Amino acid sequence: xxxxxxxxxxxxxxxxxxxxxxxxxxxxxxxxxxxxxxxxxxxxxxxxxxxxxxxxxxxxxxxxxxxxxxxxxxxxxxxxxxxxxxxxxxxxxxxxxxxxxxxxxxxxxxxxxxxxxxxxxxxxxxxxxxxxxxxxxxxxxxxxxxxxxxxxxxxxxxxx
Amino acid sequence: xxxxxxxxxxxxxxxxxxxxxxxxxxxxxxxxxxxxxxxxxxxxxxxxxxxxxxxxxxxxxxxxxxxxxxxxxxxxxxxxxxxxxxxxxxxxxxxxxxxxxxxxxx
Numbered sequence: 001x002x003x004x005x006x007x008x009x010x011x012x013x014x015x016x017x018x019x020x021x022x023x024x025x026x027x028x029x030x031x032x033x034x035x036x037x038x039x040x041x042x043x044x045x046x047x048x049x050x051x052x053x054x055x056x057x058x059x060x061x062x063x064x065x066x067x068x069x070x071x072x073x074x075x076x077x078x079x080x081x082x083x084x085x086x087x088x089x090x091x092x093x094x095x096x097x098x099x100x101x102x103x104x105x106x107x108x109x110x111x112x113x114x115x116x117x118x119x120x121x122x123x124x125x126x127x128x129x130x131x132x133x134x135x136x137x138x139x140x141x142x143x144x145x146x147x148x149x150x151x152x153x154x155x156x157x158x159x160x
Numbered sequence: 161x162x163x164x165x166x167x168x169x170x171x172x173x174x175x176x177x178x179x180x181x182x183x184x185x186x187x188x189x190x191x192x193x194x195x196x197x198x199x200x201x202x203x204x205x206x207x208x209x210x211x212x213x214x215x216x217x218x219x220x221x222x223x224x225x226x227x228x229x230x231x232x233x234x235x236x237x238x239x240x241x242x243x244x245x246x247x248x249x250x251x252x253x254x255x256x257x258x259x260x261x262x263x264x265x266x
Contacts, residue, residue, distance in 0.1 A: 013224070016220045016221065016223070016224045017220075017221055017224060019217075019220070020220075070198070070201065070202055070205075071202065073198045073202075074175055074178070074198055074199060074202045076198075077178060077179070077182055077194070077195050077198050077199055078178050078199075080182070080195075081178055081181050081182040081185055081186075081195060082178075082181075086185060086186065086187065086191075088187070088191065088253065089255055090188070090190065090191060090251070090253060090254055090255065091254050091255045091256030091257065092254060092256065092257045092258055092259045092260075093256060093258055094258040094259075106235075109234070109238065110230070110231065110234040110235065113197060113234035113237055113238060114197065114198060114201055114230075114233075114234055117194070118194075119190060119193060119194045119197070119237065119238070119241055120234075120238050120241075121190075121238060121241040121242050121245060121259065122238075122242050122245075122259070129258065129259050131190045131194070131241065133191060133194060135255055135256050
């Protein structure tokens with residue numbers, strides 16, 4: 001099972017990079033099989049039967065929100081950079097997360113980094129330390145609302 | 161298609177320019193990282209989409225490159241930010257610093 005999962009990941013990445021022709025499928029399966037034998041000790045891919053459903057949710061629910069936030073973030077940066085006196089009120093705040101899995105936390109932290117005015121510095125247990133350009137909230141709860149709430153909602157449905 | 165490709169390339173270039181300007185103009189490390197990360201991520205997106213539209217054979221490769229960029233770019237900037245904090249290069253314009261309350265922040 002573990003072998004199969006590793007093999008599938010290698011194979012899909014190979015095909016994406018090489019293109020979908022018969023030659024590449026044959027060579028790709030040989031290369032992926034060899035890589036699987038070497039790498040299976042170091043990686044931990046498991047087959048998750050809910051994965052296709054999660055992927056669909058990820059692509060159609062999370063990605064639009066993420067791309068929208070990224071574009072907003074860029075205009076925010078543009079506005080700050082082009083203002084003669086840069087408007088800043090920076091600080092490091094602590095944000096609590098309910099996501100349990102490592103991958104969920106990683107995605108949340110990455111999303112925070114790419115949203116307007118925030119940069120995650122460190123993740124520790126259930127807390128993400130975030131540098132914000134403009135500190136608005138007075139306490140933890142308000143910061144949470146401003147920074148991670150929209151992503152938490154969406155990612156909570158995908159990663160638990 | 162060619163026109164769309166050029167439009168995306170130009171938008172990407174503009175975002176890179178803004179990112180560079182941000183890195184120059186921002187007063188401290190953390191804000192520089194912020195400007196740099198966001199602008200380069202969207203700039204890379206846009207440039208790559210432009211390239212992909214210009215040559216549709218590369219579409220799958222472009223998707224894969226975008227996935228890698230969107231995973232590695234924020235991780236890199238977080239790592240730099242963390243290293244900045246750990247090496248005590250903390251800017252004095254912070255209005256609030258909750259990392260300082262943490263035990264091992266010394």
